Amino acid sequence: PRCIWLSRHGESIYNVEQKIGGDSILSERGLAYARKLKDMIEENAPGETLTVWTSTLKRTQETAQFLSFKKLQWKALDELDAGVCDGMTYEEIEAKYPEDFKARDADKYEYRYRGGESYRDVVIRLEPVIMELERQENILIITHQAVLRCIYAYFMNVPQEESPWMAIPLHTLMKLEPKAYGTKVTALKANI
Ligand code: F6P
Numbered sequence: 001p002r003c004i005w006l007s008r009h010g011e012s013i014y015n016v017e018q019k020i021g022g023d024s025i026l027s028e029r030g031l032a033y034a035r036k037l038k039d040m041i042e043e044n045a046p047g048e049t050l051t052v053w054t055s056t057l058k059r060t061q062e063t064a065q066f067l068s069f070k071k072l073q074w075k076a077l078d079e080l081d082a083g084v085c086d087g088m089t090y091e092e093i094e095a096k097y098p099e100d101f102k103a104r105d106a107d108k109y110e111y112r113y114r115g116g117e118s119y120r121d122v123v124i125r126l127e128p129v130i131m132e133l134e135r136q137e138n139i140l141i142i143t144h145q146a147v148l149r150c151i152y153a154y155f156m157n158v159p160q161e162e163s164p165w166m167a168i169p170l171h172t173l174m175k176l177e178p179k180a181y182g183t184k185v186t187a188l189k190a191n192i
Contacts, residue, residue, distance in 0.1 A: 002137055002138055002177070003045070004133065004141070004177075004178075005041070005045070005176075006148055006152065006174040007063070007143075007148075007173050007174065008143070008145055008148055008171075008172075009026070009059040009062070010026045010030030010032070010033035010037075010170070010171065011030035011170055012024045012059040015170070018090070020085065020089070021085070021086035021087055023057050023058055023059075026062045026063065029171075030059070030063070032192050033170070034063045034064070034065060036192055037063065037066070037173065037190070044173075049138065050140045051069060051070050051072065051138070051139050051140070052064050052069050052071045052140045053072050053077060053139055053140070053141045054071060055073065055074060055075070055079065056073050056075050056077075057079065057144070060077070061073070076125045077126075077129065077143040077147055078144070079143075079144035080122050080144070081117040083113035083114045084113065085113050086116070097114075108164040109163065119160075119163065119164045122146060123150050123154075126147070126151065129151075130151070130154060145168055149163050149168055152166065155176055156183055169189075171190040172187055173187075173188040
């Protein structure tokens with residue numbers, strides 16, 4: 001592909017409440033990012049036709065809502081499933097499942113939430129997405145923190161142990177350009 005654009009969804013109500021997972025809608029700030037995203041794409045990819053890939057969750061679709069490109073939803077782009085911890089804050093998880101909390105910290109890539117997923121599980125379910133991505137032209141992917149870490153790590157050759165710890169800030173559009181020597185990354189901050 002010529003160019004891959006990546007973004008987390010705009011800030012969601014759960015992000016504000018510091019709860020993980022769920023299917024909440026965007027906050028006012030998150031909506032402002034969705035509007036800004038349209039301008040940022042117009043400015044940085046003028047005249048280009050992109051296809052927008054989102055997850056099946058509301059916050060990614062709301063983030064894509066002002067873009068007038070063709071859109072496709074992938075279940076495989078849904079956020080890492082936190083199982084029994086879905087909807088909890090990290091403090092609540094630490095209090096209720098202290099052993100799990102420690103185990104995740106010790107090996108975040110392999111740790112699988114009870115009734116949920118590990119980063120390794122996400123990498124495996126992303127395989128068809130990555131394969132399709134390699135065949136496509138310009139794609140904008142709007143997805144979630146853990147999923148973006150996996151996609152970014154794949155293109156940037158980030159080691160498995162490190163990828164779950166990478167900072168992928170909200171309200172930042174990333175442009176990945178595959179080059180002969182590797183992948184060039186440009187991070188565009190929305191300042192919202
Ligand atoms: O807090 C936002 C979020 O996307 C959660 O929904 C998800 O569980 C978490 O980030 C993933 O990040 P980490 O693996 O660092 O907990």
